[in-house]
Amino acid sequence: MSFRTIEWRDDKVVMIDQTRLPGEEVYCEYGDYKSVAEAIRGMIIRGAPAIGVAAAMGVALGAREIIADTQESFLRQLDNVCDVMARTRPTAVNLFWAIERMKRVAVCSCDKSLDELREILKVEAIRIEQEDLAICKAIGRHGAALIPEGATVLTHCNAGGLATAGYGTALGVIRAAHEAGKNIQVFADETRPWLQGARLTAWELMKDGIPVTLISDNMAGFFMNRGEITCCVVGADRIAANGDTANKIGTYSVAVLARENNIPFYVAAPISTLDLSLENGEQIPIEERHSREVTHLQGLPVAPEGIAVRNPAFDVTPARYIAGIITEKGVVTGDYSKKLKDLVTP
């Protein structure tokens, strides 16, 4: 990877500012947990696994800001830090998974001194980041087998290195197929309104020399119907027990169009994106974001002032449209309710 999405450096959190891509590759440095929370809420960093890593590093930063005389006081204040991180964005379960993991480590280490506790949390946050990179490469290996020689792969939003600790989930599959020597190309749709496809996926794949063509969101059906798309691979923000998958708004439309055109539609995600506490996708919280994301582009109005706007940032694709869920433990197909539970059962 020729960029670093997020890094713990000199007891600060450094992340690329994704709101300024593709024009400017700018890195921001954060020394306190509240500014990391703001960076997640403002999508300086975004992408389910990436915001999980950011939340974990935010908790580790917060631990260094706590002044406490006892472990009980420390843990109580750490809970407050975790609550701030948990209130940033509601849909990606990886954020909550990472926060809960940091909490568990803190509770299990409460026999240690406060300085040791702070160091343990820093190490755990860095471990979450490093594990995510390895997980993405495993997802890539498993998913690459599904991509035929000469394929044209349609992807939606950005599920790449910028959405993870590096390498990506959906783009990890694409990278692995490319690295395996398969002569593939990618169609990236722009992904209105925040343009993760046009601004981030196109930028990442061009930097890696992977052939990529940008299309507008409303062109996906056209190319599928003309037989120009071999398969679709997207990321995920939360996968319910039955395989229903929340992902960037517009994913459901791509999945239905793929089914209509008999094109396989795959979801690539780490196991930390599974939320087996939810029976189906209807229970997944869908983030609604500010109307300005729809009415303005790079600060310029594209709609009349005062227009009514809805801006759901995610939608849910029913499991019946998903040909396979690609995880670090392999590809799950068919009976998702049973097979996803088997994945997480030790």
Ligand SMILES: CSC[C@H]1O[C@H](OP(=O)(O)O)[C@H](O)[C@@H]1O
């Ligand atoms: C690797 S999962 C990335 C996932 O997160 C994105 O949402 P956002 O850009 O709003 O954080 C999108 O749903 C991607 O598929």
